Amino acid sequence: MRPALESFTPDDVIHFAENLGQACFTGTSGKIFPVGLKATQLLRAWLRRLRERGVAFQYRTHWCGFGDGGTILFAHEGAVAAQKPDAVLLALGGASWPRTGSDGAWTRYFQPDMLNPFAPANCGFRAALSPAFFSKHEGAVLKSVTAHFEGRKSRGDITVTKNGLEGAPIYALSAPLRQRITSQGAAELRIDLRPIMSMDQSRENVARLRPRESQSNHLRRLGLSPVARGLFQEAWFDHRDGLDLATALHNVPVRLEQPADMARAISVAGGVRQAAVDSGFMLRQRPGVFVAGEMLDWEAPTGGYLLQACFSTGYLAALSVEKWLTRHAG
Structure with missing residues (x-):
């Protein structure tokens, strides 16, 4: 891919869009967008430019493979024809x-x-969480969490689907997650529910909790959302696991068992x-x-x-x- 990426760089993409009259800007994330924020405007301008340069478009036409003697087969309105371009x-x-x-x-x-x-790539995954969790939290969003896998990490929002998890942090790790599932049958993702806090800050917050209160109240007082509390309780650590509450909040394990269907994948x-x-x-x-x-x-x-x-x-x-x-x- 390197020769291709060097032959037409991100700067070239910007110039291409701007030459079509579609100004671009850099967002707070560092990503670049057309000012109109709609790909359709860029596409229309591009098609208009191509037509002006003599490009002919033939719609309702399907490629049907390779024919004999270097020909290419096309089906147009039910009729198959061979061409030799x-x-x-x-x-x-x-x-x-x-x-x-x-x-x-x-x-x-x-x-x-x-x-x-x-x-499937850039996809969600089915997770080994209870039906009750999905029934209660489907569509809910874990805001600004960090996902960890094999020394890699990615931060952003994770959405609960009807049987798993998806979102930018999952997508960024989808390749190694998919490979682990293929080779071992499952992959254990770790989610940090409090990435903006250091471990010391989390321990200070936990130390101020009332010992006799329930786990649910502890999590609520720590500011966790209902879906974050639900996920934590699904994978609850206790002292028998050798992890204190503060450490556990930064290392919630979720067992992923299968990538989402191809039709739900971004790529x-x-x-x-x-x-x-x-x-x-x-x-x-x-x-x-x-x-x-x-x-x-x-x-x-x-x-x-x-x-x-x-x-x-x-x-x-x-x-x-x-x-x-x-x-x-x-």
Whole structure:
């Protein structure tokens, strides 16, 4: 991915948007947004520019794979036709947005050894918590917590789903979590419910609690929200575990058992293997056919990285198409 990212950088994406009349700004998170805050405005401006430059769009058309003699098969309004273009660039997406057509159905037209199986990425996970917890807290948000796994950590909001957890901190750790579940059947995530407090501050707060009060009252007096109290009680530590209350609040274990369904994932891992393409993203088995975007087997956290990789691989593939046409067209 490095050559692609270096060929079309984040600054290039900003210039691209601004050249289309879509000014950008940097938010408090450091992420960059179009001023209009809507991708549709950028998309309309982009399509308008392409039409002005003579690009022809044919809608209600499906790619149906490869034909004989280097042809490409298309179905348009029920009729299948074979065409033999000078070059083809496929950008058919992954498999995580079936409602919009990104369902990975294109994989049927590739040899199995060219692909790595799709897997959900930037996704939530099913958690080994009680039905009562989910019934009571589904939709509730653990505000500004820190998730830990294998020495990595990510802070943000985590939402309780009908059978698990999702949110930015989970998404950022989804790759190693998924790999651990695949290899060992489960993964233990640790959640710090009080990341803005040091351990010493937490111990001072706990020391001021009334010893005879119930655990629920202790947690309430410490300022934990109902969903945070519920999660803590699901994974309750007591002194027999060798952990005091203050330490436990910074290390709540949650057993994750399965990634969320592919259709609920923001993106996917898997796709066309690196070995199946050359340095310009041309299929080694199909000269003149190039691929870009989420069709390729790469994985990135959400929050702009996905878009950047799609822009960058598309740009590098387009440069490769241009070189191919120069050498072979006509």
